Amino acid sequence: MSLRHAILVALLERPSSGLDLARRFDRSIGYFWSATHQSIYRELARLEGDCLVEALPQPNSRGQRKLYEVLPAGRSALVAWVGEYEAPERSRDALLVRLRAAAVVGPGPLLKQMRLHREAHAERHAEYLEIARRDFEDPDREASAQVRHLILRAGVGLEEYWMTWLSEAIELLSDVDPGDPPAP
Amino acid sequence: MSLRHAILVALLERPSSGLDLARRFDRSIGYFWSATHQSIYRELARLEGDCLVEALPQPNSRGQRKLYEVLPAGRSALVAWVGEYEAPERSRDALLVRLRAAAVVGPGPLLKQMRLHREAHAERHAEYLEIARRDFEDPDREASAQVRHLILRAGVGLEEYWMTWLSEAIELLSDVDPGDPPAP
DNA sequence: ATTTACATGTAAGGGGTTACATGATTTG
DNA sequence: CAAATCATGTAACCCCTTACATGTAAAT
Numbered sequence: 538m539s540l541r542h543a544i545l546v547a548l549l550e551r552p553s554s555g556l557d558l559a560r561r562f563d564r565s566i567g568y569f570w571s572a573t574h575q576s577i578y579r580e581l582a583r584l585e586g587d588c589l590v591e592a593l594p595q596p597n598s599r600g601q602r603k604l605y606e607v608l609p610a611g612r613s614a615l616v617a618w619v620g621e622y623e624a625p626e627r628s629r630d631a632l633l634v635r636l637r638a639a640a641v642v643g644p645g646p647l648l649k650q651m652r653l654h655r656e657a658h659a660e661r662h663a664e665y666l667e668i669a670r671r672d673f674e675d676p677d678r679e680a681s682a683q684v685r686h687l688i689l690r691a692g693v694g695l696e697e698y699w700m701t702w703l704s705e706a707i708e709l710l711s712d713v714d715p716g717d718p719p720a721p
Numbered sequence: 722m723s724l725r726h727a728i729l730v731a732l733l734e735r736p737s738s739g740l741d742l743a744r745r746f747d748r749s750i751g752y753f754w755s756a757t758h759q760s761i762y763r764e765l766a767r768l769e770g771d772c773l774v775e776a777l778p779q780p781n782s783r784g785q786r787k788l789y790e791v792l793p794a795g796r797s798a799l800v801a802w803v804g805e806y807e808a809p810e811r812s813r814d815a816l817l818v819r820l821r822a823a824a825v826v827g828p829g830p831l832l833k834q835m836r837l838h839r840e841a842h843a844e845r846h847a848e849y850l851e852i853a854r855r856d857f858e859d860p861d862r863e864a865s866a867q868v869r870h871l872i873l874r875a876g877v878g879l880e881e882y883w884m885t886w887l888s889e890a891i892e893l894l895s896d897v898d899p900g901d902p903p904a905p
Numbered sequence: 906a907t908t909t910a911c912a913t914g915t916a917a918g919g920g921g922t923t924a925c926a927t928g929a930t931t932t933g
Numbered sequence: 934c935a936a937a938t939c940a941t942g943t944a945a946c947c948c949c950t951t952a953c954a955t956g957t958a959a960a961t
Contacts, residue, residue: 539815546822569817600928619819620829631723633753633872635803638730640868645804684824691886698882783956
């Protein structure tokens with residue numbers, strides 16, 4: 538149920554249309570909850586059906602921009618959800634499954650994949666740093682900006698962590714398997 | 722499709738029944754791909770339907786232990802999958818959504834939740850260290866043990882990362898909001 | 906004999922992804 | 934007018950979760 542509440546937060550921060558939300562999820566919200574426009578539209582329809590958000594009464598046909606804003610019931614639902622405790626989920630990482638598989642069936646082209654992963658994390662890292670530079674340059678004054686900065690730093694640190702671990706892993710795998718996998 | 726291949730890896734390491742797999746996913750495999758016994762049984766049925774694994778021909782009724790092992794086609798499918806590149810997924814973290822929500826609607830009992838999360842990560846951290854102590858005490862000789870140790874260290878480091886970040890976050894939130902959320 | 910633990914499943918529903926469809930607006 | 938772009942949606946599918954159902958074996 539996190540997408541629903543991520544949308545409520547985003548709409549509280551600024552009333553938006555579905556595509557606006559999709560763009561904001563690509564930018565600043567996406568580093569802890571990603572979403573495609575399809576899932577956003579579906580969730581917006583549900584939120585409207587549950588009377589938690591309201592579409593401003595402008596458009597009357599398809600292809601027209603529809604602005605949504607949060608109703609009081611939506612704000613209450615969000616407050617209630619924030620109060621619910623949810624245990625942290627176990628991480629799921631296909632690359633680590635591949636790595637464990639490689640320990641059994643041979644590494645194949647896995648080293649190359651790990652270098653690509655490291656590049657991908659480096660790109661995200663740079664992206665986050667750019668956001669930090671643009672949006673949080675001055676020592677944060679408002680509390681809400683401090684919190685958003687804190688969340689961004691979580692993303693920065695995670696990307697750094699994976700870059701470090703991947704470098705270690707690549708080094709170890711290069712030693713263990715300098716060439717091609719052994720023939721069966 | 723990762724569950725399917727995680728099961729293939731597990732069965733290659735050691736032929737197992739569904740419940741065996743569930744237990745092994747709780748223990749050593751679960752720190753990078755968790756699974757319930759229901760999803761494991763379903764995937765085993767599919768794997769058998771696709772002729773990638775085979776049930777040893779002992780049992781003929783419900784409630785009887787069924788041992789599976791990987792067929793050559795299963796091994797090939799796993800090798801092929803290891804070679805496929807999959808970009809790292811964006812992380813999804815409900816706690817960070819809650820945190821961003823708290824910046825808008827007030828923190829409520831979020832500080833307590835973050836302390837609980839930190840405890841949960843500390844528990845997992847201890848659990849992983851215990852596995853490391855038990856299974857990888859001596860300097861690893863075989864390559865496959867080195868790789869499994871490397872994967873475990875990824876989990877250890879991740880838990881440490883979250884403990885560190887949560888401590889920073891808790892400290893900041895305690896300063897920003899020493900008492901209860903402001904009344905509406 | 907009943908309970909407990911072990912073991913394998915079924916059913917319903919939620920949430921996400923991919924591919925596709927359709928209407929409006931702008932641009933060459 | 935045609936094409937590209939913006940914007941909202943539909944449909945099918947996949948995977949996972951939760952709750953429940955059923956059968957066997959061991960313990961008391």
